Amino acid sequence: VPELPEVEFVRRRLVRWLKGARIVGAWAGDRMVVKGTAKSFAERLSGRTVTGLGRRGKWLRIELDDGTLLFGHLGMTGDFRRDGEPRFERARLLVELRGKRAVVRYVDARRLGRLVVATEDIPTWTKLGPDPLLEGIDPAALSAKLARRARRTVKEVLMDQTVLAGVGNIQAIEALWKARIDPRTLASALSTEHVAAIVAGLHWTIERTLADLAKGDDGEKNPFMIYGRKGTPCPRCKTLLARIELGGRTTTFCPGCQERIKARQGTRARPRAQRPRTSP
Numbered sequence: 001v002p003e004l005p006e007v008e009f010v011r012r013r014l015v016r017w018l019k020g021a022r023i024v025g026a027w028a029g030d031r032m033v034v035k036g037t038a039k040s041f042a043e044r045l046s047g048r049t050v051t052g053l054g055r056r057g058k059w060l061r062i063e064l065d066d067g068t069l070l071f072g073h074l075g076m077t078g079d080f081r082r083d084g085e086p087r088f089e090r091a092r093l094l095v096e097l098r099g100k101r102a103v104v105r106y107v108d109a110r111r112l113g114r115l116v117v118a119t120e121d122i123p124t125w126t127k128l129g130p131d132p133l134l135e136g137i138d139p140a141a142l143s144a145k146l147a148r149r150a151r152r153t154v155k156e157v158l159m160d161q162t163v164l165a166g167v168g169n170i171q172a173i174e175a176l177w178k179a180r181i182d183p184r185t186l187a188s189a190l191s192t193e194h195v196a197a198i199v200a201g202l203h204w205t206i207e208r209t210l211a212d213l214a215k216g217d218d219g220e221k222n223p224f225m226i227y228g229r230k231g232t233p234c235p236r237c238k239t240l241l242a243r244i245e246l247g248g249r250t251t252t253f254c255p256g257c258q259e260r261i262k263a264r265q266g267t268r269a270r271p272r273a274q275r276p277r278t279s280p
C-alpha cells in the first residue's frame with residue numbers, strides 16, 4: 001500500500017516523464033477512479049502542458065499550464081507506469097496521458113485510487129497536515145496535536161492525515177519500533193522526549209524506505225525492519241515480534257523493547273463521560 005515514500009517515488013518518476021511535456025491525448029476508462037465524465041476528463045487535459053508535479057502526503061498534484069490541476073491518490077494498488085515497463089500488462093489500465101517523451105498510464109488492480117480534475121485545490125488536499133518531507137515535523141506542534149487526541153493510541157494519531165500527511169500503517173509501525181514505544185500507548189502518556197524520539201523515528205523510516213525504493217527492488221522482498229515479520233526475532237533485542245489489531249489495522253511490534261508508557265500522574269486525561277446504558 002503506497003504511503004509517503006512510495007508516492008514521492010512515483011512523483012519523482014512523473015517529473016522525469018511528464019515535466020514540460022504537452023499532453024497530446026488523454027483517455028479515461030473508468031468511472032470508479034476518475035471523478036466526473038471520461039469526456040470532460042479528456043477535454044480538460046488534452047493539449048495542455050505539464051508545468052509542475054506536486055505531492056502532499058499520499059496525494060499527487062499534476063499542474064497544467066492553464067491552471068488546471070489533476071489530483072491523484074493511488075489507493076491500495078494504484079501506480080503510474082510508462083509504456084513498456086515490466087509487469088504492466090497484468091495491471092488494469094484506467095487512464096492514459098500521451099506526452100511527447102512517454103505514454104504514461106494509471107493502472108490500479110483494485111480500483112481504490114482516485115483521480116480528480118479541478119481548477120483549485122480540493123478540500124482533501126487543503127485539510128492535510130504538515131508533510132514530513134516538505135515541511136519537516138515540528139515536535140512542539142506534534143505534541144500539541146497528540147495532547148488534543150489524548151484518548152487515542154499514538155499509532156492511530158500518527159496515521160491521522162490531518163495530523164501528519166502521508167504516514168500510514170507501515171511507516172507508523174516502523175517509526176514506533178525505532179522510537180521504542182509500544183503502539184498501544186495512549187497519546188496523552190507521551191512526554192516531550194517520547195515525541196522527539198517518534199519524530200526521529202519517522203524521519204529515519206521515511207528516508208530508509210526512499211533509499212530502498214531508489215535501489216529498485218520492485219517489491220519482491222520485504223524491505224522493512226519489523227512490518228510483516230510477526231514471529232521472527234526483533235532485529236534489536238531478539239524477542240519474537242507480535243502482531244495485534246489496532247484501530248482495525250494489523251500492527252507488528254516488539255513486546256521486548258517497545259515500552260507501553262503509562263499516563264503520568266496529574267496529567268491523566270479526564271475519563272470519558274459515561275454513556276447511558278441502553279437495554280438490549
Ligand SMILES: [Zn+2]
Binds near residue numbers: 234239254255258
Ligand atoms: Zn525488540
